Amino acid sequence: GAVVSQHPSRVICKSGTSVKIECRSLDFQATTMFWYRQFPKQSLMLMATSNEGSKATYEQGVEKDKFLINHASLTLSTLTVTSAHPEDSSFYICSARGGSGNTIYFGEGSWLTVV
């Protein structure tokens, strides 16, 4: 089946620095990619939706300048957490829409810890 790969799976960064998470669709072209944040024992919270070559659409309450999303190609989207703070520590998951039936496939997730 279709595969979406996220990298890194775990990252620790210092407060005030920026960190980039990559999301790649490995065997299909993703017309749309989504970024989520998930807190322990809670459901996925959509942060933003991005279409290749255009600006991302952010959900209400999500800071655009803090969570920079770039959808540079049909197989790659990146999420950059800028000037990270401990409260940004979370599990970030991407998903990609494409392939047969426009099914949405998820990446393995990335654990971010800001110290």
Next chain:
Amino acid sequence: EDQVTQSPEALRLQEGESSSLNCSYTVSGLRGLFWYRQDPGKGPEFLFTLYSAGEEKEKERLKATLTKKESFLHITAPKPEDSATYLCAVLKGGNQFYFGTGTSLTVIP
């Protein structure tokens, strides 16, 4: 208001005890209903997509069904390895994608 509700929130089953998980939705213009399995600390794993009322899909011990208002995920003779959180999501027109809060399933040996 577009909404997806899953029940129960948590379910404990004995190994071999069949049951069903429910996903009810009030989304107009359904384009697809998706079921995923999520293990702790991992991204959701795709299970099924259902597109129209009356459709059914099966995979091993799982069977998903869809009506105009809800979907069921039937688990037949579950095993401990079926323990996970099961998420359903509804795709509306465009890229509007609504998730339920999930059902946490625990299968006891």
